Amino acid sequence: MELEKFSYDNGIVRKFAFATVLWGVVGMLVGLLIATQLFAPALNFNIPFLTFGRIRPLHTNAVIFAFVGNAIFMGIYYSLQRLCKARMFSDLFSNIHFWGWQLIIVSAAITLPLGITTSKEYAELEWPIDIVIALVWIAFGINMFGTILKRREKHMYVAIWFYIATWVTVTVLHVVNSIEIPVSFLKSYPIYAGVQDALVQWWYGHNAVAFFLTTPFLGLMYYYLPKAANRPVYSYKLSIVHFWTLIFIYIWAGPHHLLYSALPDWVQSLGTVFSIMLIAPSWGGMINGLLTLRGAWDRVRENPVLKFMVVAVTAYGMATFEGPMLSLKNVNAIAHFTDWIISHVHIGALGWNGFLTFGILYWLIPKLWKTGLYSKKLANFHFWIGTLGIVFYASSMYWSGITQSLMWKQFTPLGVLQYPNFLETVLQIIPMYIIRMIGGSLYFVGTIVMVYNLIKTARQGSFQKDEAAEAPALIKIDDPFKKGIRHRWLEGKPIYFLFLALVAILIGGIIEFVPTFLIKSNIPTIASVKPYTPLELQGRDIYIREACNSCHSQLVRPFRSETERYGEYSKAGEYVYDHPFLWGSKRTGPDLHRVGGKYPNFWHYLHMENPGSMSPGSIMPSYPWLLTNDLDVSNTSKKINVMRSIGVPYPDGYEEFAIQDLHAQAEEITLDLQKSGAPAEANKEIIALIAYLQRLGRDIKAKNYSTNK
């Protein structure tokens, strides 16, 4: 058989490897900064761009999409070429993909600290960046499917299937969750409101974890773990079963992020059932990975690459057991909104994604530079200090999460809350925040040691951009049993077919279903719930800009401990005008859904200027710039128009009068503040924010409260 000569593109792998390391360091450093701010809030230096709310999404986006994202692409671009015995489909597309992705990361690093955000977790980037993400992702898809189609190896190794599932599903998730109507170049409102927005967001959020942090990494595990151990995967059959069961079950588990919320009960139960089912494929994968090393554990003792991979796969197993447990309602009642979840995700992020990435880097860099690893000792040091870091991080956050949750729920024998002051429960866990930061620092030190080790490794080797290879061409054998040209054509181009069908049906589905279904909502409406006034709407956008929802939920769950603390539990009908929803996922501070009317305007004024003045010991950042910044009202009528177009019933022509209403309400609040002795001015941002906070949760307190179906 004639051998075809071609070359593998190692240049693109090197680029992604470099980006992985660079963004990994940046993302972890930002993580360290916000972890430190939680016990030393002064470390934001009163600079708006460095406040917790604004840089927490910077940390999550940097580690998920920049560090892990580039690691995925590095791993795929290396392994896909070898598995397909073909060079990447197009060098141009490879480079568009690489530079496009870095452009997205840089624009995220600029916009997020500026407060330009949609507020939806892991989808914070605004609409122009969303469009770029879609385009770059499509370039990646074309490049990947093009390579698969010109492969010289008939069988598609299981890793390729994981890569395909990643691409297909992330495409759909990104598009569906990012449907938003622009107000201006960098501001938009999602077309979904309230409960619906929450459901779409967590359908996305959950599957982002599933199909961005899990499936591509499983593909990488199935390639790099056998390579590093130099033995075949324990059971190839099991890997195939693992893949198909995982992708069929994963997509349904999203509602477990919204247990005890205003989401209909049956949807919550559906999410729980599928989450429990997920244990089976996840553990099948973990066992398959670990058993690959059967009879080779002596090599684990000596090989740092395998050490990292073993801990990574174990962390995967722990996180995927804990996840289903957390989706049980009684466990979730304790864990939700607490640091327990922070611990859970970091077992996955630091253990599974981080350690597998490190393992791959330690294996791949010497391979690409045709040399040995510079220092095995340093790699072992990295392994141990990293593992220690994870232990410190996870145990402190478990401790803190459970402690705080139990304090929230504790009643005295007389039946009143034992810790009615939320701040008490925060001060209790400050030592845990310090330990968490120490754990994170250890992990970070390990990463820096790795960077040094990898640079030294590369220096001592020689890099070859194009690696020569040869393989026989794939000969298509016609199956005499198959009949009909059309059928044969479809079967011959399965991926092409899959791709076209997906695009066609999705476009049709979105055009047909979304507007008809969403705008006329029949969520049980509450007659007294009215759209926000123009000033409140502006205040809400400041709340979004400062990402108050990073630390404050707006969802009172139907527990006695919560209704005692916050007030009436939250109803679905209260959120019908919330574009976007702002339920939050973590209570670093108290819930705010019933905060309206709880404190006087003056309290909020002083509290925003310096939270410590109202609550000594508070770890909330100060927001002095809200008192001095002028409120931008130029876009008020545009905002009203956009809101009306997505179903908020402002009367026709109201945009003309909106600005007058805004000024009138601002005047009223300012007068009240001045009476209390505050040097307030009506045109400042703080006035709008106070207006919004005082509105929160008040509608159902009105006397004519009634529900219409």
Next chain:
Amino acid sequence: MEVIVILIFISLFIAGSFLVAFLWAVKSGQYKDTYTPSVRVLFDADDKRVDSSNKKMKK
């Protein structure tokens, strides 16, 4: 809660397209052999270095 209809529809669609892919994989004989692929990935073109060194050892 109409958005549930959309999400279920889209999720079903994703699952459906994977089902098509699965049926294709089975029908086209992707899984006829569930052992050799796991060994084949271990051999790369650049592993020739290893091969030649082995030959030297035989000599």
